[in-house]
Amino acid sequence: MMHVVAIVPAKNRVDSIAATVTALSQIPDVVEVLVVDDGSIDGTGEIAEKAGARIVSLNSNVGKGDAVLAGVAASGAPQSYLLVDADLGDSAVHAAELLRPLSDNAAEMVIGVFPKAGRSKGFGLLKRAATQILFDATGRKFAEPLSGQRAVDGSLMRSLNLAPRFGLEIGLTIDVDKAGGRIEEIAGDFSHLPTGRGPKGILHRAKQFRDVAQASASRLGWRGTLESMSRSLMRRTNT
Ligand SMILES: Nc1nc2c(ncn2[C@@H]2O[C@H](COP(=O)(O)OP(=O)(O)O)[C@@H](O)[C@H]2O)c(=O)[nH]1
Ligand SMILES: [Mg+2]
Secondary structure, eight states: OOOEEEEEEESSOTTTHHHHHHHHHTSTTEEEEEEEEESOSSSHHHHHHHTTOEEEEESSOOOHHHHHHHHHHTSOOOSEEEEOOGGGGGGGGGGGGGGHHHHTTSOSEEEEEOOTTOSOTTOHHHHHHHHHHHHHHHSOOOSOTTOOOEEEEHHHHHHSOOOSGGGHHHHHHHHHHHTTOOEEEEEOOOOOOOOOSSHHHHHHHHHHHHHHHHHHHHHHOHHHHHHHHHHHHHOSSOO
């Protein structure tokens, strides 16, 4: 039996947060589900608490990376963390499968891969750029470079400087690899809510792009980051 704290960063997710919390609570090794309510104005925190989560409530929006950091700071020292997106709903139960390589001492971080086409539209360019950045940084091709579904060794997680906002995931992968941590990807039957293709969706992708670029640049330099990004645009077969 492992001692796992699940951290769910959430902003305005009344539509899915209760189902996500309920699903995570069913995972035997999860001793606590911690929802970091990042300045929501729709009652996400209250709904999550009713569903059984402990709430870390942030008064103003700090972004995903710092929200997860607040969750880690509030969590004591669990053996492992599960990081799970708030919009997974019932499918969050599959996060249980990510814990296996950690309990077998076969990996320090496990990334959950969505089924094909599980990702929302408009993600292609960003995903390709992130894949190329990680390939150039680590020599490995990741299927889901920006997946928020992760199991991470506890003491390793607490030793890292987490990248701000949506740079969290790419920063984690670069830093865990650099620290000598073993990283595994596992396919799971995850699903999440689609990001729209309207102005809001486009703005969301633009912010993710900015954050991924900044997290990469602060670790690998702007030159290397821009080289990886342009390579991802020019070639289709190199990753
Ligand atoms: N803490 C925090 N989490 C956020 C914020 N925006 C989105 N998230 C969470 O980040 C995760 C991924 O966001 P999502 O909108 O699903 O992005 P996508 O899956 O890449 O389209 C979800 O758990 C969201 O609740 C934010 O401003 N702050
Ligand atoms: Mg999502």
